[in-house]
Amino acid sequence: DAGITQSPRHKVTETGTPVTLRCHQTENHRYMYWYRQDPGHGLRLIHYSYGVKDTDKGEVSDGYSVSRSKTEDFLLTLESATSSQTSVYFCAISESVPSTDTQYFGPGTRLTVL
């Protein structure tokens, strides 16, 4: 299994509070991704990174920001959490260009915003 950990694995928070999710990899892969999974929507890309300090928006980036100061860590921040951000969040990594390369997924973080 690819070395990907996510923390926390579960979190309950209140509307309006800031939340940061962490993804940590030990594979030294260049690309990292944050997805959210919701019933009836599959997985949707929030943000991705193609190198240290190089990030870009995905399909559903509103309300989220990311940072990548080291190859191994990719942080997802909800500046002011809303109930619509209740979801399961997955981090993924890939070694090379995502168009053909396999993405490896972490175990997920279940976030509940009350």
Add this chain to the structure above:
Amino acid sequence: GDSVTQMEGPVTLSEEAFLTINCTYTATGYPSLFWYVQYPGEGLQLLLKATKADDKGSNKGFEATYRKETTSFHLEKGSVQVSDSAVYFCALSDSGYGGSQGNLIFGKGTKLSVKP
């Protein structure tokens, strides 16, 4: 934009039955196609992939053929087992032309339950 459509679930089969999960796509470039599987309580993992037309991906008894003429990538298995119970996602990634990073676009997923 690019999109993936896969059959609605849930799909319930008896052990040793034949499985087909339909997947069709819309893409402007030359996509690679993937099937990912998610077992209960886990993240997704790659099941198989095909990077060009007429390629067949296969793994663990599952197969899918990249059909450009019908824009399809249907997943098949000849004899399913209880351990195949999971959610299956079809996905595409464009070639990265035109400035795109070639990120994955997923279908909504199809839940498969296999009964003994």
